[in-house]
Amino acid sequence: MADKEATVYIIDVGESMADCHNGREESDLDFSMRYVWDKLSTTVAASRKTWTVGVLGLNTRKTDNKQAHEGLDGYEHISVLQELGPMSMTSLKELKSKIKPSGRSGGDAISAIVVAQCMIDAFTKKLKYNRKIVLVTNAETPFDDDSLEDVSSKLNESNIELVIIGVDFDDAEYGFKEEDKSSIKRRNEQALEKLISQCNLAVYGTMAQAVDELSVPRIKHVRPFKSYDGALTLGDPASYQSALSIHVERYFKTKRAAVPSASTVVIKQESGGHSQSTQTMDEEDVPMDGVEFSGVKQLRTYKVNDPDAPGGKKDVEMEDLARGYQYGSTVVPFSESDLNITKLETKKGLTVLGFVPFSNYEPFMNMGETGLIVAQRQNEEAEITLSALIHALHEVESYAVARYVQKDGAQPQILLLKPNPGIEDEFECLYDVPLPFAEDVRSYQFPPLDKVVTVTGNVLTEHRLLPSEDLNEAMSDYVDAMDISTFGADDDGKPSEYAPIEELYNPVIHRVNQAIRSRAVDPDGAIEPPAGILLRFSNPPEKLVEKAKPEIESLIEAAEIKKVPAKAQGKRWKKEAVKPLSGLDIDSLLGQSRKTKTISSENAVPEFKQTIATADDDATVEDAVKQMGQIIRKLIEDSFADLFYSRAAENLRVMREELLGLELPGMYNKFLTALKRSILSGELNGDRREMWFKHILAGKLSLITSEESEVSDVTEEQAKAFMK
Template identity: 75%
Template sequence: MADKEATVYIVDVGESMADCHNGRVESDLDFSMRYVWDKISTTVAASRKTWTVGVIGMNTDDTNNQQESEGYDGYHNISVLQEIGPMSMTSLMELRSMIKPSSSSGADAISAVVVALTMIDVYTKKLKYSRRIILVTNAESEIDDDEIDEVAGKLNESNVELVIIGVDFDDAKYGFKEEDKSAKKKRNESALEKLVSQCNNAVFGTMAQAVEELSIPRIKHMRPFKAYDGQLTLGDPSKYESALSIHVERYFKTKRAVAPPATTVVIKPDHGGAGPSQSTQTVDDDDDVHMGGTEFSGVKHIRSYKVNDPDAPGGKRDVDFDGLAKGYQYGRTVVPISESDFSVTKLETTKGFTIIGFVPFSSYEPFINMGETGIVVAQRQNEEAELSLSALIHALHEVESYAVARYVQKDGTQPQILLLKPNPGIEDSFECLYDVPLPFAEDVRSYQFPPLDKVLTVTGNVLTEHRLLPSVDLKEAMSDYVDAMDLSGFGVDDYGKPAEYAPIDELYNPVIHRMNQAIRARAVQPDAPVELPAEILLRFSQPPESLLKKAKREIHSLIGTAEVKKVPAKAQGKRGRKDTTKPLSGLDIDSLLGQSRRTKTISPENAIPEFRQILATAEDDATVESAAKQMGEIVRKLITDSFADLKYAQAAENLRVMRNELISLELPAVYEKFVRALKKSILTGELGGDRREMWFRHIVAGKLGLVTAEESEVSTVTVEEAAAFARP
């Protein structure tokens, strides 16, 4: 059964909470609400109906509570802003509009605790609940401490946890003390601390520490979930008396954490106007969300299926989903499979957990572990099962072997192959079997790579010294660098001694926790920018600066030994001009060779280099079009003068360079114009007779046709148009 919680927040909204203190630029109320909003938004994100929340405003301008209505004194300026119940986004937005500074300051914090305690007693009755009251105040209003003993006794009797967090409260453990504190605040702070000291379960702290700890990610503690309850067998008990059968229970040991998924929403249409269209229908009003003054609603997708029917209006007819068959793509063909045929391919399985073999510890490679870890224990209150499973665990441990089992969680589910590791309880006095799923043959991809310590020549010779192999100096430099960057003892523990720099319990998934942080921030403040990621999430994203300075000598030594050089950035094509990559030496090669970079004519003998040279120095589209025209004439002449197919390959290579260069210059239209005319000339026999082999074997097969929009952003040619153009 899910755990039940009832939490009441008491928020001081008095006049003094609107002031700023101790160098802060935000008011005490805004500073305090950082903690409150974070806790409430976490409850909303959990979306559990058993986690209930109530909110009380202290020092409000009006009064709204049960004690005041029944005629009791001392409960003025205390208002119940939200009764205890499940928290939703809508109620969060409504509550946000009610939390604002008031103009009063006469409420009693002890009385507000009594109101909260009454709310919890009425709501939870005698049921099993985790009860909690959280009071947030700056203690600037008078507190009547005459009934502190009685209130503390009632809190202990109802088993309510009391958390009092004060703005600028003194905290010796945290290291904070407010200077020039008023006498009234000192007296009130002492009264609240006295109340906490008399409670069995209470916390007293300062708001600065609470806000600082909000950046620490919250680890979600999962309750044990029983995935399997049945027999663990070795052999078939229905056929053989010697078969082993143990009643076991399997639980999840580890579970993969994922980032919260996104939900598609639309702006909810005005009910006074036209309703939602047929293609987009909204879900029930319970799923409506208000964000930043805009009302959103969830989206329900509706699919319709049509088939060609010349007799139907518009040439298409709607068909029911039940009348469709599943189709699977096989190459370019869609193969339909009916439900009756599909049932043949489905593996019929029954619930079971059967050991099918054993493997020694030494023959198993841990890197093939897949998925989440489970734990197998004997059935509770079953001594026979406990003894049998204990015997199996100790036997596996003594022979140093793992068990391999076929696992089917329930009837009809896909089977898994699990590796069972014995835990005999020698170190932790807990006997169990840990399991991890193993891959099937189809899940394993074996790749072979050349060895890293030698080079094999084509003649079979083995070379241990080669330009691709590290030298002795490089190995030593790398070894020194690795030793210098060692993090295992770079951290410092509480006693100032070396410790592990990045312990596993301080490593958090930045994707998950950053996403949750952003969602909570956006839920509370829809229009405010999301703050930067918490420092604790980025703590280990970069090596520590002090370690880099310490290892600076080894780093430079490694760079020099390995001859590491910066690779120049690849030149990006620009419309009408193309930047060239300068050599590392800085020399002008063309000038040294006496070649002019302003060549305007392309010779057939050196067409490709000269064509690229002109494009590299082109300053306008006219120059590019002129060069493309010259290259096109050379291609046409090669095809015309070719004896049979002798010059087809050369013509195709010139055409490929022309195509690629024009794409990089974002001028595919120039190439498109030329290739359309070239196709017409080839198929009509204008280029020296039948040249269709050039078209099909070199242009179509070489993918030298039209430039599609997938190849160039400025092209308007679709894939279908390009395919149609390739056909004669």
């Protein structure tokens, strides 16, 4: 069961929090709320009802707390902005409108801590909770410090952790000290430090450090999850007494972290809070909180042709349909009875099939997440038996191969079981990884890297495709020079690993989480750039690259690397003709000028290219495009099923490339627009939509946009809309 948490944030919104200090362009309140909004949005994203949050305002205009209502003195200008309870997007939005500088002072920070402590005690009672109070202030407002011992003893009695984060508080460990500090703030800081020292659970720090640490990704710690509880067998215990059966438990050792998934929502209508669409879910079915959106429920209806039904179609139920699988250009029906025949009936179990030596296994065969197998708890017989199996595998240096079925009816998996005898870490277990089935393995043949085999069977060790000794040596020196295994430094300044595994974060997951939190707090604001810690290892260290510069230059020289100039886009009628080595004009000699010759459908691509290459005006190109367009349309029109679709698509691709090179995108865009109209309207001898979707759309033969050619007037958005 997840831990229950009760946290109360005390936010100072007094007059002094509206000022900017120490060269910052944002107020102390905005600077502090960076930390608070990040924590609150993380709680919202977790969506756990057991994580409760309350918010108190310090130095507010009004007074709204239980102690003040009971007539107690010293609790003025303290207001409950949110009672303890689950945090949602709705409450986050409402809270954002309340957190503003009040222009007042006079609130007592110690009294606010007492109010927060009473809120937590009243909410949690004697139940098991992780209790926490977070005070955010710049300590510019005087408060009464005579009751610090009573407050700390009460916090210790309730087992509440006190976290005090001050704006511009002095912190020797972080290396910050505020100059020209006011006497009131200096006295308050000393009092708060004294309060922290008297609490059993307490954290004290400066806001600058807290804000800096927001960029460090939060690692989600999860409890062990049991995926299997049953027998590990060797042989068939039901048939043979000599068979081995051990009661074991399997847990996940590693688990793939996924990017947060999105949900489809619709905007609610003001009347009744529901959209008029019948696809909107009922209020109680909506899995999210909020006042602006509702979840969407998918509704499907199935229709078949029926001449007797109104409109020529009738509705059918889902139960009357059969699954259909595409086989070529046809659909093969597959009934439920056929599916039951092909479905494998399995029983829950973990059975050892055989053993394989360490040397016969390649690590690249690992197919997924790692598991951990241990003996059943409080089962001494299972512990002894499993320990014997683990040590036996270790002594003979072998892995076990097992068939694993998580539950009845589940698909079987083949697992490799690795023994861990606990010699180094005093923990005995079997680690497991999934292995591939035969159809999962793809074998590809590549030519050798150290030799070239000719057609006649001769073996060459020196060839233009093989690296020379100088190149091998230069590459070896370069790899050694770029070694980062000891490029880092530890706390004592000694060489250490540059990129330790605990500092490597998945930039996709944490960047998306950062963007979601930012958008939740400020729906209209700009999303901040990725945190530097996510991009820290995206490029090699500059000092190491500079240090390895001689090796890099030697490698460039040995590999004879030369910079290839960018291919200039062809200009109309200024294309440089390719001159043969003989210096002869082959086209003139053979009399095969493409200026006046008709393009044939049998040899359309080379003839079209030759015509474009020798064209010296727009009229010649326009005539060639017209002929090629007629050939494309004819291929589609005469095609039996999809027989000629590939040829038509290839001709269209060549037309696009040539016209793009001549900077004549308008001709291509005009032809493609007319071709789409003809295909979708059925002008080309029936339904030819497969040509559009599977060859033109999938082949990325869209309109030429302004990003590809400066003279095109088609934008990227217009091209996408056209292809839809």
